[in-house]
Amino acid sequence: MINLYKQRQSQNRVLILTSLTVLASSLVLPFQQAFAGTLTTVVNFNGTNGATPTAGVLANTKDQLLYGTTSAGGTSGNGTAFKLSPTTTFTTLTTLVNFTGASGINKGTNPVARLFQAADGNLYGATSTGGTSNLGTLFKLAETTYTTLTTLVNFTGASGINPGANPAARLIADNANANILWGTSSTGGANNKGTVFKVPTTGGTLTTVVSFNGTNGATPLARLLSATDKNYYGTASAGGTSGQGVVFKLTPAGVLTSYSFSGANGANPQAALIESSGFLYGTTKVGGANNKGAIFKVPIGGGTPVLVGSFNGTNGANPTAALIKASNGNFYGTASAGGANNKGVIYQLTGATITDLISFNGTNGATPQSTLIQLSSGALYGTASFGGSSNLGTVFKFVP
Template sequence: MSHACFKFGAAMLAVLCSAAAPAATLSVAHSFDAGQCNLPQGSLLRTADGSLYGTCFSGGANRAGILYRLAPDGAFSLLHEFSYVSATDASEPGPGPMLASDGRIWGSASGGGGENSSGALYSISTDGSGFQLNAVFSADATGVFPSPLLQTADGSFYGITNQGGGRGGRGTLFRYSAGAGLVKVITFRSPRDAVFPTAGLTLGADGLLYGTANSGISSDTAGNEGTLFRIRQDGSGYQRLLGFQRATHGAFPTGELLLAADGNFYGVTTQGGPLGGGTVYRYTPAGQFTLLHAFSGAASDGAWPNGGLAQGADGALYGVTLHGGTGGSADVGTVYRVALDGSFTQLHSFDTTSPAGYAPYDRLTPAPDGSLYGTTWHGPAGASGTVFRIQP
């Protein structure tokens, strides 16, 4: 049973009102060459020296994706080209590579260990040496298509898979450790709980794992439009905290939940809400749901937020939409800012001809100077996308 409650009043006023746009500067940090990268993934890793690490879902010499580094001066380095056929490599790397406690970069991929794989975990040194295929997934045993990874204090990695996990399986929660290897913790089976999770996990201040699933009914009479859940690290104590309802919460939550500095969780839904274009919401540890912004698809607003949220140096929430804005077509997109009181500002609207490209995807990465970095799937004139920097 959901113990969330929905607040109207001042929150709804914030939903329907937008702040006047401040001056925001967007620049191109890197433009990908044709063939070098296709579908650059977001959720870039920023390390202490100011370097950015990211992946491309496909491209490179083997057409199976790449891992790259952008130095603080903008210099591009190709660190690894993934392979579809090698038994010791992965393919189609996902977003969100992370710097683990061993000092190496860890990530997930849709394939690995040769052809017909269901996903993989890999690690590599920050200079591109020492690539290692750490685990390969199987549809029945561990699930299919792993999410970005979360590392806990004991060194274990956690994530979810979108599908599979045995008979009736519709996704799994998994753990990887050096001692035990890859282990399926639970299988998601029932729409009354959660099915088809699409994002990674977030570690709460209480030590529990929090996540969302793209499907899951909210009641016997409501639609199958998403779930927010929590679970202990050992797989016990699963709780469905919220069943999303299209009109009030939004539909189809996506991206990892953000545990912000105020101790609350923040997230997005790609569709639904009072205006139909998706939502930004807050969920407190006490179980209170608040709608912060509802997207309408208007030129000054956008629609279909994706990839979750980042908290900027100013404490506000930043994200991207895949649709909407002033660009004039559906898959163009925007960058936006939402203050914790719900006030909304569109910072940038992409178009199909600008050097920064269009169709931003996944979470932005904040830097200490207040700027944020992101990626676009497409560049101008059919180019392969960009890494961009926005200074609010």
């Protein structure tokens, strides 16, 4: 009898422990999902206030507001520059500039590059088309109201006073002179395969530092990075030994060295590089293990790109935006496709593992092509080129 009692007690303990294990398992999943984060739509573009934002927003300006561009929409349908206020929610959009095309007060169309605030306080940007030759422009928005636009450069193509065409990337400051800006044009130049240029903040004639020739790269779509070794680094989406794009190192004197993608380590890079712990990290739109895009790294100083992780569709596909390293030490990014709805994702990179944190569904945005930015609050902000209430794009906030 005593043995039977002990046996039943033992069986009951097993049942209780099993039940607790099942209960714990059922509780773990929601908590793990909660760690993914929260996505909030900040602005829905409707055409009048802009449409199809392909560039992300600019943060950490002197007034602590957010600034951005849309590649279409506005009064002429040629794109806008805007600001978001107040600093607590950033839900109020004010249109600063409506781009007008080849003529008019605000020359230029289709701004696809993020704005840049120089040391002088002004905002600088590029339009990929428009201007006097319809090959793109560089412009300045004067500090304080940022509503007065000055066209600094009209690109002229293969030759002319300002060779280069169709700039698609943000400008950066010279690493030794804050009054000089560096940038890339995706076409034009001596071989019509794109350029690296520099120009004074006052505008005028730009200096072509490099004309890409195919062998050393072609069609650069991303901004340059000024690294801690005082060299400039970037990507070109085509060219190189396999025609699948390159990472390049450019000295301040203009000496360029390229390192080619092979497909296995990525292909068709369209995003800028970031620096972390002695390496440069970047993304490619295709290539990798599944030909859906990859994350790679190269050592500072240059070298053949090394595959870090591959996108597989479920965790995202076809990233066109750079990584960011957040204040919590994790890497985050957006992929323009893939995820649960094939409308793009926000992902986290941990080691070699890419995890889908948020899958866009159309209502909350679609096709994010921009690099995320982080505010002091820890929240990440970005843009989706489509989706939202009018399917013309959104600005979103993500709290990981």
